[in-house]
Amino acid sequence: MVQDTRELNRTAVLTELLRIRPASRKQLAAASGISAATVTRAVEQLIAQDLVVEAAELVSVQRGRRAVLLDVVADRSLVVGVDLGASNTRVMLADMVGSPIERREIATPIEADATALADWLASVIDEIAGERRDRVESVYIGLPGAVGRDGSTISNAPNLPQLEEPGFLDSVRARSGRPVRADNDANLALLGEQHFGAARNAPTAVMVTIGAGLGAGLSIDGRILRGSHGVIGEFGQLPAGPLGTRLELMVTGPGIMRLASEAGVHLDSPADLFTPDASEPVRSLRAHFDQALLIVLTAATVSCEPEVIVLGGGIAKSLARDLARYEAMLEHHLGAAPRLTASELGDFAGATGAVVAALHEVYRGLGVDERAFGDLPVAVPASA
Structure with missing residues (x-):
């Protein structure tokens, strides 16, 4: 006693x-x-x-x-946070209080098979740790797919389908020789924004990431919602478009380019859809995009009544000047609307959240009460 x-x-x-x-x-x-x-x-x-x-x-x-x-003693234990994307991978090494030591952005070898990608990912983790690798106690990886409760089963990863190969994460663990855990990248981006970014002081919040894919993380009372199969927040799977078209195919970068091609509208990049002085055919496509995004934002709002919805990802960068308009649309349809805001952490939101999740594992091992995790860590990382 x-x-x-x-x-x-x-x-x-x-x-x-x-x-x-x-x-x-x-x-x-x-x-x-x-x-x-x-x-x-x-x-x-x-x-x-x-x-x-x-x-x-x-x-x-x-x-x-x-x-x-x-x-x-901040450098007693180190952690690595990884955001594995379909285009780029962001990696961050941080100390025990969350202060970043080093961060990198590397092109993802998307053509690699599951084994080669796992080897590459483990080597990236080793390289950023360098001579400090013996002090790395926890690694967390954000993945563009749903991660099951078992921590190893990955599904709904259309932009990196090799992740769904059985044993992918086990291969990363074996190659790196240290504890490696994973979660959906949007969940971790939300965790990063709640601790260091646009969702600070918002225990109930949603993170919507729109880029090569569409993802969403949901938090209620400071806890990220995760189901047994990890598909909570997969609003992109909703068959809400014409003839059951999934929302992901209507708002993401590849989806925008495909719809433009089908309509005979030339776009050099998805960003052209959001040009203020766009032509009439482009404005028509934009109207379809806005309707699809409104469905995503409505689903996010009615799912947990968040105080704030944070938008991140490549496509979201083009929406900053329209957030007030989307808020008004939500207000019109629902009678109330959460605050919409752009990510403060930018491209490193997912890696920052992965660092937070990795630190929680370290704190848990030290006996820190999990009820304090909503406040920890409190160090402010370098601006993204």
Whole structure:
């Protein structure tokens, strides 16, 4: 029982230090509600475990007394977050408090088969870790598909179908030699935006990513929704278009180009659809796009009544000036509308969220209460 109490106190002090770092023992006692003497004993235990260090900086307190600030040993454990995209892969190496150490953007070898892609992905993880690889305790990968509850089954990945080959993630784990977990890229992008981006202070939120594919992540009360097959938020599969056309084929980059070709309308790129002074045929295509996107945004709104919907991805970059109009359309149809906003983390939203998810695994291993994960980590990453 004494040991259990000691561990509870240690966990409480570590959790508060992660929240308010750096902090004095007095500040930690006030934040945790634990006596100063108990905090001191917990700090001694954490220092002995190389988790906490006394910082050199001193701060003045009442009557001229000075107290040593404590901080987490940030480089004790490292994590890698990966966003594997159909065009580019973004990778981020971060320390234990979420501060980015290095990040990279690399073209994805989309022609590689499942085995070669798994080998390449593992090598990318090793390369960004470099000589620090022994300190990498957790790796999280965002995938353009649905990841099942077993953490290994992948489906609905039309832009990288090799991911659906049985054993793909097991191959990455075997090649990298460290814990590797995965989730849908939109789920992780939402996690990144909730901690460091446009959905801060919005426990109930939706992330809609529109690029080569259409994805959505949903969070209620700070928890990302995941089903047994990982298809929650796969609004792109809705057969809402003409003759049951899936929404994904109406709003994504490849879908826009295909529809334009079928209509005999020339577009050099999907971005041409959003040109303000577009020709009448292009404006007609844009109207069909707007209707399809309205269905996506309506489905996202009625699914969980989010406070905010964050839009990210290549196509979303062309929609920034139209968000107020889409809000008005939602308001007209539903009587209320969430705030629509562009991603603040940009192309690295998914990798940032993968870092957050990886850090949660590290924190869980240290005994940090999972109820604190909504606030952790609190370090601000480099701007995307």
